[in-house]
Each structure stands twice: as structure tokens, then as C-alpha cells.
Amino acid sequence: MANLKDIAQIAGVSIAxxxxxxNGLGGVSQETTEQILSIARDLNYRPNLYARNLKxxxxxxxxxxxxxxxxxxAPPIIDGIGAYCEKQGYHYLLENLRLNNxxxxxxxxxxxxxxxxxxxxxxxxxxxxDGLIYLxxxxxxxxxxxxxxxxxxxxxxCSCTDPSVxxxxxxxKKAGYDAAKFLIGQGHTLIGVIAGPxxxxxxxxxxxxxxxxxxxxxIPYNPKLTLHGDWNRDSGYELAGQLIQxxxxxxxxxxxxxxxxxxxxxxxxxxxxxxxxxLIGFDNREICxxxxxxxxxxxxxxxxxxxxxxxxxxxxxEGKSSDLTGEILLECSIVERESTKYIKKD
Amino acid sequence: MANLKDIAQIAGVSIAxxxxxxNGLGGVSQETTEQILSIARDLNYRPNLYARNLKxxxxxxxxxxxxxxxxxxAPPIIDGIGAYCEKQGYHYLLENLRLNNxxxxxxxxxxxxxxxxxxxxxxxxxxxxDGLIYLxxxxxxxxxxxxxxxxxxxxxxCSCTDPSVxxxxxxxKKAGYDAAKFLIGQGHTLIGVIAGPxxxxxxxxxxxxxxxxxxxxxIPYNPKLTLHGDWNRDSGYELAGQLIQxxxxxxxxxxxxxxxxxxxxxxxxxxxxxxxxxLIGFDNREICxxxxxxxxxxxxxxxxxxxxxxxxxxxxxEGKSSDLTGEILLECSIVERESTKYIKKD
DNA sequence: TATTTTAAGTTAAACGTTTAACTTCATGTA
DNA sequence: TACATGAAGTTAAACGTTTAACTTAAAATA
Numbered sequence: 001m002a003n004l005k006d007i008a009q010i011a012g013v014s015i016a017x018x019x020x021x022x023n024g025l026g027g028v029s030q031e032t033t034e035q036i037l038s039i040a041r042d043l044n045y046r047p048n049l050y051a052r053n054l055k056x057x058x059x060x061x062x063x064x065x066x067x068x069x070x071x072x073x074a075p076p077i078i079d080g081i082g083a084y085c086e087k088q089g090y091h092y093l094l095e096n097l098r099l100n101n102x103x104x105x106x107x108x109x110x111x112x113x114x115x116x117x118x119x120x121x122x123x124x125x126x127x128x129x130d131g132l133i134y135l136x137x138x139x140x141x142x143x144x145x146x147x148x149x150x151x152x153x154x155x156x157x158c159s160c161t162d163p164s165v166x167x168x169x170x171x172x173k174k175a176g177y178d179a180a181k182f183l184i185g186q187g188h189t190l191i192g193v194i195a196g197p198x199x200x201x202x203x204x205x206x207x208x209x210x211x212x213x214x215x216x217x218x219i220p221y222n223p224k225l226t227l228h229g230d231w232n233r234d235s236g237y238e239l240a241g242q243l244i245q246x247x248x249x250x251x252x253x254x255x256x257x258x259x260x261x262x263x264x265x266x267x268x269x270x271x272x273x274x275x276x277x278x279l280i281g282f283d284n285r286e287i288c289x290x291x292x293x294x295x296x297x298x299x300x301x302x303x304x305x306x307x308x309x310x311x312x313x314x315x316x317x318e319g320k321s322s323d324l325t326g327e328i329l330l331e332c333s334i335v336e337r338e339s340t341k342y343i344k345k346d
Numbered sequence: 347m348a349n350l351k352d353i354a355q356i357a358g359v360s361i362a363x364x365x366x367x368x369n370g371l372g373g374v375s376q377e378t379t380e381q382i383l384s385i386a387r388d389l390n391y392r393p394n395l396y397a398r399n400l401k402x403x404x405x406x407x408x409x410x411x412x413x414x415x416x417x418x419x420a421p422p423i424i425d426g427i428g429a430y431c432e433k434q435g436y437h438y439l440l441e442n443l444r445l446n447n448x449x450x451x452x453x454x455x456x457x458x459x460x461x462x463x464x465x466x467x468x469x470x471x472x473x474x475x476d477g478l479i480y481l482x483x484x485x486x487x488x489x490x491x492x493x494x495x496x497x498x499x500x501x502x503x504c505s506c507t508d509p510s511v512x513x514x515x516x517x518x519k520k521a522g523y524d525a526a527k528f529l530i531g532q533g534h535t536l537i538g539v540i541a542g543p544x545x546x547x548x549x550x551x552x553x554x555x556x557x558x559x560x561x562x563x564x565i566p567y568n569p570k571l572t573l574h575g576d577w578n579r580d581s582g583y584e585l586a587g588q589l590i591q592x593x594x595x596x597x598x599x600x601x602x603x604x605x606x607x608x609x610x611x612x613x614x615x616x617x618x619x620x621x622x623x624x625l626i627g628f629d630n631r632e633i634c635x636x637x638x639x640x641x642x643x644x645x646x647x648x649x650x651x652x653x654x655x656x657x658x659x660x661x662x663x664e665g666k667s668s669d670l671t672g673e674i675l676l677e678c679s680i681v682e683r684e685s686t687k688y689i690k691k692d
Numbered sequence: 693t694a695t696t697t698t699a700a701g702t703t704a705a706a707c708g709t710t711t712a713a714c715t716t717c718a719t720g721t722a
Numbered sequence: 723t724a725c726a727t728g729a730a731g732t733t734a735a736a737c738g739t740t741t742a743a744c745t746t747a748a749a750a751t752a
Contacts, residue, residue, distance in 0.1 A: 001471070001496065003708055014732050019710060027730060044496065049472045050400040051708035054737050059396070070425055072632075075416045082415075082442050091469065094440045096428050123437065125347070126395045150347065150390065233636055260636045267613075287633050290579050290606045292613075349738055360702050365740060373700060397738035400707050697750070703743085715732070722725085 002043035010039050061091045063124035067136030069096045073302050080306025095120035106138040121147040130317045133309050152316050156309040163326040168309040171329035172202050175298045176209025179252050179280050184217050188250035192243030193226040195254050206254050229258050236261025256281035279339040293338035301330050348389035356385050407437045409470035413482030415442045419648050426652025441466035452484040467493040476663045479655050498662050502655040509672040514655040517675035518548050521644045522555025525598050525626050530563045534596035538589030539572040541600050552600050575604050582607025602627035625685040639684035647676050
């Protein structure tokens, strides 16, 4: 690969002149500039960023550490991060921990998780990143690592629970509130919830929102209408039966997958979703448009979460930091489809 | 961030000694080595890769250019590339073109696509990558770009059609063959195909495989049993009706999404999949396990495609290149689920 | 004892840039 | 004519490493 020296030699000028011409820093005649540009083009010159960044002592690069890139929420978040980076002339480095592939559960095997995170962080720091984004649900386990102490750090998708570190995520409680309010607005008062496991913060927060919506609407909260599933389809199927027995006219399933179980249960028991039962899911995954009825759901602003994360990090890096810190909650939105709308059949 | 000079000063030795100690190159006493290691640890020293790679004149880094990271097949492929890189001590740089987000269709707007690819390649080359992987279906439009001429290049997921450039993809024809053979093995002879658009190579190759399987089994090919959809659910619904009218006992839907339309059609017309009709999809997406019946399908070895792509590229880079070139086809596998199996209901 | 070998270190150049400080020389001004 | 100005360039140091070539002195060998 051609370098400044090669160009300088051909043009018969010094390296400094070439550098100034190529970077448009002035002090070079127009004639010489044009000649240099033309030679650079001919040689297909591309600046060596290892040299440039070494000298400039900055990389304009941030690092993304993701627990697993194959999880459905990771790519849109990365996409959003990339969009903001591009806008600001930053680049990003991606380290995919491949936790699922490696069979590491950070909850059970803290040491392995720490080791693998440390390795990723070390690489990033060696690459002189200006800041780091951790994408995954175990950021709180990572916070105390010495390796991350000398860089800007931001958590995305989940809260790291440390008020001094920005966590950019979506507002589970508000989403739960909105889902319930939406169903209440359609006239429902007996609204069942198929929640996630009681150990899940997502689940608890969504539930709290649901309860607040009931309260605000003067509807008493009946704990028997809240059942905890395991996020999997079959638990949706099973719990649907119990809720329907209990007389609910609407179900808020805390993810789309369990809602598919509900749909199947209803079909088998001749309950027509839309007319006999309103159903709303959570996540807005692909299945929602493919199922029949199509599934109303809560859309998580994944792209925005990524975009906002990058913007907060880069603002911090550039010192124009607002004092944003702690949890930053983005709003979800309701996507209305057939499962909450009665569609008359032909 | 601490550097070699800082450590040298504290240890009272020269920079070279520190470098040798840290890299285990010998010529340093054990006592000194231990002291240096300890200081490095205290200072949280991390080598500056901009300096190291500049001096070493190699980066042990490859570049991945992906058309859109949010497409379902990209993340597992990237995962596979990452796995091989890690094994070989390589890193990768990711440039996500965000084609869908930017609204660029490479088929319609070649200039925009070229520009955006050139930008990505220039950055990668500036980062001194040793090679490049293009992940997406428009590699053939990229091949001629001058910017990529001075590096190793490999296409993944789709063929770039140039026999001198390795393309790592899956074997559509074999998959079509296997799907048909599987259904034939279950005793079906009237097997309908819901194909993709006739302009799609995937579709044509899968169809060819299907035809060969019929031929090998002595079953005449009836063109009326092949109908072209648009990959979307509704075309599956519609074409299912036509095929069932034509008397098929099995349907090979060339993607899972259209198969969902088939399932819905059958349900509405009291056709029981598994007993009255066998159905097989393609892609092995998440819906296959969530639908009822669960959908038999063809699994694409995405991880392996990535892994193999990286291995071929890195082998080339390191000169231990086998003469592998042109299309390298990996085999898909059949995933058997309820849609090709009669499950007696309770 | 004189010489060679070896271990443990140092020196300095190099990688490809950037950039502050300097030089040169044509032109304008007093 | 003498001097200041400014444009167009050059020189050289620096960024943080690596590494070949060198030095020194102690240990091994003859």
C-alpha cells in the first residue's frame, strides 16, 4: 500500500507537504495540491490509521461489547449505535462474547463471564477506544471490573443499577401501563396477565405498570389474574386456560411467544380472539405479523435505544456531557393488530 | 494510559527490556521480568495496538462488510466468522452498510451502493485489514470496484459468480433435492412447490433439486404443481389453495413464512397437516417451533457458513491457501417436526 | 590465567503519520 | 534601496511500539 513517502517522492515534494495537501491544511499551492491529489488517486492511497491515530492520540472509535449478537434485540441496537456513530464521524469496534454459544451463564459462572469480558475490554482499550457500550442484561456484573475503570462506560438494553453510570433502556413499567390502559379503553375490566418469571425485572416492572393502570381507572387488582410463565410458548397455552376459566376478557401476555400459546389454546377451545378475547403481546417480533390473528403487541424502540446510547456516550466523550446519568427510559409503543380488533370474516 | 516508558522508568530499565519481558522474548532475568509484570499490572498497562501494529506492519484483522445486520441470517454468520477468528487470534472489523435503513436497493441504485461500499472498504484498508468478507446478496456488484483490488476478498451467503473469488454459501439445489426426497420417502408422489419469484436464484436452484429428486425416483415432473409466490405469507395462503385443488398430498414451501400461510389455509379448510397434507418449509426460523403444527423445514448452516468463510480467508492470508475457489457449498439439513408427522390428538 | 561464551541488558532505528518551527524567496511597502 | 510580509515549502520531532545490533560483566572453559 502506498504511503505519504511514495507520493512525496513522485511529486518531488516533502512528506509534510503531501500530508498538508491531503488534509487540506493550507500552505500548499493549488497546482501542487492538485498534483498530489492526482498521484494519491493513482496509487490508491489510503492513510494508515495505525500511524495517524498513534500520532493524533485519538481514535474516534467506541467499543460495543455484546453478550450475544444472535439474540433478536442485539442487531437493531447495534444498527442504531452505528447510525449515530456514522453521523458523528465515529467508528465502532464490536466484540461479541458469544455467551450462548460458549454455554456461559453469567448468573451461574461469574468467573468465566468476567474473564471473557476482561479480554474484550483489554482489546478495546488496546485499540484506544474512547468509550464502551455494554449490550446485555448482565452489565451490573461487569461494572466493578478494574479493566473498565479507565474509560467512559454506558449500559444499554438493561440497567446496570448504578446511578452514576448511564443505562439506556425501555420503560417496562410505562409499557405495562399502556398495554393495560389500552385494553381498559376497549372496555375490558377483567384483564389477565401472563407474566414472565417473578425473578425477572422486566416482568415485575411491566406488572407494576399494569397495576397502576388498573388503579388509575378504578379497577380493583385481582392477584389471581396474574400468572407467571417461563417466557415459552407452552406456558402461554397452559396459563391461558386458567385465565379464561377465571373469566378474563383480555390477556396481556408479557411476550409474543407466550401469546402464541394463547392463540393456540383459544383456537382449540373455540374462543375467537378479537371478539371473545382481546390479546396483546410484547416485543413485536416477526411472528406477530405471521400469526392468525395477527398479534397486537408492544414495540420496543431498539434502534432508538442504540442510537441514544451512542449519543450519550459520545457526548460524554466530547465533554459536552449533559448530566444525564442513571436510567434513561425510552418509551415503547403499541402496535395494534387483529388480536385486539374484531375482524368480521367473509 | 500507561505505556512502556512509564513502566521502564519505574522499573529502572530500558523500554526495550520492558517490551521483551512483556512479550516473553527472553533476554530478561526472571527477577526483572516479575518486577516488570507486577508494575504493568499495577498501572493497568495495555499495549497500544496502534503503535504495535504500525511497527509490526500487520494487524491480524479482517473486515466484514454486511449489507444489513438486522436481516435474520447475518448475525449467525458473523458469529461463525467471529468464532474462527478467535480461534486463530484474529480480530474483525464490522461495517454495516445499513442498506435497508438507508433505503438503498443495490439493484436499482448501483451508484449509491458502490459509494457506500467504497467508503467501507476504504476505512477497512486504512485499518490495514488483511482481508475482506462481503456478507450479502450483491457481492457480484462489488467485485469490480477498484477499491477492493488490493486485498483478499471472499463472498459469503451468496455467490459473486466469479470463479476466481471464493463464495461460501449453502447448497440450494441439494436442499431442494433433500426436501423432495424426504417427502417421496414418506410415500408422496404429488408434491406441490410454493417457490419464490422466478427471478430468484435461490428459488430456481431449490426447484432444480426438487425436479432431480422426482426424476431419480421415477416420478414425472408436473409443472402445474410448481407455483411462484413472493416469499410473503399471503402468497403461501393463496397458492396452497391452488395446489390442494390440484390434488397434492405434500407441499414444499421455499420459505417458512409462506408455509405459515399454508398452515392457515389448511386450518380454515379443515385439512389436517400431518395427516391430510405434509408440509415442509425452508430457513428454520423461530416461527417453526411456535406455530401449530410445528413446521418441518430446511436448516441453513449459517454459523458454519461464517466459520468456513473466515477459515478460507485466513488460510489465504497466511499463504496456506488450498486452491479452494469459486462456489463452496455447505449442506443444509432437514429438521423434522409435526408438519410432516401425524401426531394423534388427545 | 587468558579466553570464550552467555545472560542480561541498552541503544537506536524504524513503522507512517502529524505538526510546530523553521527556511526560502518573490512581492509589496516605505 | 532596504526591509517587512506572506506564500509555499522543508525539517525534524513526536506518537508507542518492536527488534536488530550492540555492550557489559559474570560464568564457563581451555
